[in-house]
Amino acid sequence: MNAAPTYLGFADLARDAQASFRATMDAMARPGTIKTTPVPVNAPQPLNPTMAMLALTLCDFDSPIWLDDNIAQSDAAKSFIAFHTSAPVTKDKATAQFALLTSPASIGNLSEFAQGTDEYPDRSTTLIIQVDAISNAQFATLSGPGIETTASLSVEGLDETFWSQAQRNSQLFPRGVDFIFVSDTQLCCLPRSTKINLTREAA
Amino acid sequence: MSLAEISTEQDAYNFAYLDEQTKRMIRRAILKGIAIPGYQVPFAAREMPMPYGWGTGGVQVTASILGPDDTLKVIDQGSDDTTNAVAIRNFFAVTSGVEMTMKTSEASVIQTRHRIPEEELTEDQTLIYQVPIPEPLRFLEPRETETRKMHALSEYGLMHVKLYEDIATHGHIATTYAYPVMVEGRYVMDPSPTPKFDNPKMHKNRALQLFGAGREKRIYALPPFTDVVSLDFEDHPFQIQEWPDTCCAMCGAKDVYFDEVILDNEGSRMFVCSDSDYCETRQADGHYGEMHAEYKERIQ
Numbered sequence: 376m377n378a379a380p381t382y383l384g385f386a387d388l389a390r391d392a393q394a395s396f397r398a399t400m401d402a403m404a405r406p407g408t409i410k411t412t413p414v415p416v417n418a419p420q421p422l423n424p425t426m427a428m429l430a431l432t433l434c435d436f437d438s439p440i441w442l443d444d445n446i447a448q449s450d451a452a453k454s455f456i457a458f459h460t461s462a463p464v465t466k467d468k469a470t471a472q473f474a475l476l477t478s479p480a481s482i483g484n485l486s487e488f489a490q491g492t493d494e495y496p497d498r499s500t501t502l503i504i505q506v507d508a509i510s511n512a513q514f515a516t517l518s519g520p521g522i523e524t525t526a527s528l529s530v531e532g533l534d535e536t537f538w539s540q541a542q543r544n545s546q547l548f549p550r551g552v553d554f555i556f557v558s559d560t561q562l563c564c565l566p567r568s569t570k571i572n573l574t575r576e577a578a
Numbered sequence: 579m580s581l582a583e584i585s586t587e588q589d590a591y592n593f594a595y596l597d598e599q600t601k602r603m604i605r606r607a608i609l610k611g612i613a614i615p616g617y618q619v620p621f622a623a624r625e626m627p628m629p630y631g632w633g634t635g636g637v638q639v640t641a642s643i644l645g646p647d648d649t650l651k652v653i654d655q656g657s658d659d660t661t662n663a664v665a666i667r668n669f670f671a672v673t674s675g676v677e678m679t680m681k682t683s684e685a686s687v688i689q690t691r692h693r694i695p696e697e698e699l700t701e702d703q704t705l706i707y708q709v710p711i712p713e714p715l716r717f718l719e720p721r722e723t724e725t726r727k728m729h730a731l732s733e734y735g736l737m738h739v740k741l742y743e744d745i746a747t748h749g750h751i752a753t754t755y756a757y758p759v760m761v762e763g764r765y766v767m768d769p770s771p772t773p774k775f776d777n778p779k780m781h782k783n784r785a786l787q788l789f790g791a792g793r794e795k796r797i798y799a800l801p802p803f804t805d806v807v808s809l810d811f812e813d814h815p816f817q818i819q820e821w822p823d824t825c826c827a828m829c830g831a832k833d834v835y836f837d838e839v840i841l842d843n844e845g846s847r848m849f850v851c852s853d854s855d856y857c858e859t860r861q862a863d864g865h866y867g868e869m870h871a872e873y874k875e876r877i878q
Contacts, residue, residue, distance in 0.1 A: 388598055389592055389593035389594070389598060389601075390593060390646060392601070392602070393593070393601075393643075393644070393645040393646075394645060396601075396605045396642075397645055399609065400605070400608060400609065400643060403801075404786045404799075404801040405801070405802060432602070432605070433602060433605065433606060433609075434602075435599055435603075437602075437603060438606065492730075493730035493731070494727065494729075494730045495726075496617060497607075497610040497611075497614065497619045497620070499610075501609065519762075520615045520762055520801040520804040521612075521804070522803060523802075523803045548614075548764070549617055549765075553613045566613035566614075568614065568615060568762070568801075
């Protein structure tokens with residue numbers, strides 16, 4: 376038998392996609408809440424299992440995606456995404472409905488992604504960003520819709536540049552982008568509606 | 579190998595009726611709606627096997643979030659037993675097979691037409707509203723291009739004029755249902771035709787609230803703990819309806835929303851809780867109203 380790995384995607388399309396979406400929806404509705412990846416999807420490097428799950432759950436021929444260099448340079452990852460989602464890949468960040476990033480370092484200038492317009496703030500990019508770890512350690516203090524009082528969030532690899540860009544992003548409300556952070560086993564959302572207070576200086 | 583094992587006859591429907599691409603499209607709209615509370619996200623609503631006006635928007639949202647572990651409750655004007663609720667419950671029983679309940683506390687997903695349950699909702703629940711006209715400004719300004727611009731500029735003077743005209747004509751704000759609310763100080767939103775009695779329950783509710791309008795092709799959302807303020811004036815503050823001398827004829831509840839039931843041709847009438855589960859739970863707990871059989875027994 377050939378030992379080449381096969382990447383099968385969801386075993387049960389309807390139920391796996393539902394479980395995945397439900398966790399994401401609950402996380403988006405409660406910013407800073409960390410959810411365990413319900414259906415990790417085995418995928419070629421550099422995609423982590425949570426990223427792969429979200430790509431299969433949210434992307435299809437109707438949603439242009441932007442890939443960072445790490446993914447764009449991996450034929451295996453690109454063909455995995457193409458086979459399972461048929462999502463058109465765009466090189467123009469401003470036309471992407473989703474941006475798939477393997478590291479916060481590849482975000483660059485946030486304002487290059489689609490920000491939506493005043494009339495249609497929903498025409499914006501959702502950034503799905505792979506990170507090493509997410510925790511509720513006291514770093515950023517979040518408040519706003521979905522949060523009773525405040526929530527604390529700490530995401531490994533996010534530097535000062537990111538957080539100040541994210542703060543500017545939430546000032547753009549209702550325009551702006553939304554973030555989904557994905558580690559190998561967890562996910563967490565940061566929509567534009569969340570106000571961010573940095574409790575500690577970024578490392 | 580038995581015949582049953584090798585038979586691979588497909589299910590007649592995909593889980594929860596909608597195809598997976600439609601669900602993905604709706605799910606993307608839901609995420610955007612949650613990220614922008616109160617903003618109406620356009621979505622490509624499908625034709626459903628029921629007419630517009632029967633909750634096609636709510637049904638599509640429910641179908642897109644529902645999973646095998648969910649317990650679904652469907653209410654129509656507060657009741658689990660009215661036509662629309664029964665039809666939608668049957669629809670999901672056939673197409674998804676999820677567990678159904680009439681108890682508010684047991685449900686993980688509640689689809690509702692025009693009421694919010696009297697019982698307080700929890701973090702683990704999602705409330706889905708059926709919405710006929712999602713645009714609160716539509717009857718004041720019929721052009722979509724204009725209402726969209728008004729939302730973009732957060733220009734809601736027209737709505738205040740409407741409420742003011744109510745006061746000028748009637749001496750009070752006469753809007754009693756679909757009473758406009760301001761979400762997080764940014765978007766004016768139609769709470770769907772719920773009685774204004776329910777508006778305060780939307781404010782900082784612990785449950786996620788999703789709104790689906792099928793014919794008008796819009797989805798919007800209120801994440802938990804979102805600020806939802808009913809529009810009013812300093813000298814005419816928002817007030818919910820009150821019925822100080824009325825209590826439910828079956829369970830004796832006060833401070834709930836009532837249905838009026840005409841009993842005969844002489845005009846006798848009774849008031850009962852509009853929320854049927856709330857009423858039945860109270861009766862089971864031993865609370866009786868004056869028309870309940872047990873109450874009469876107790877009096878004698």
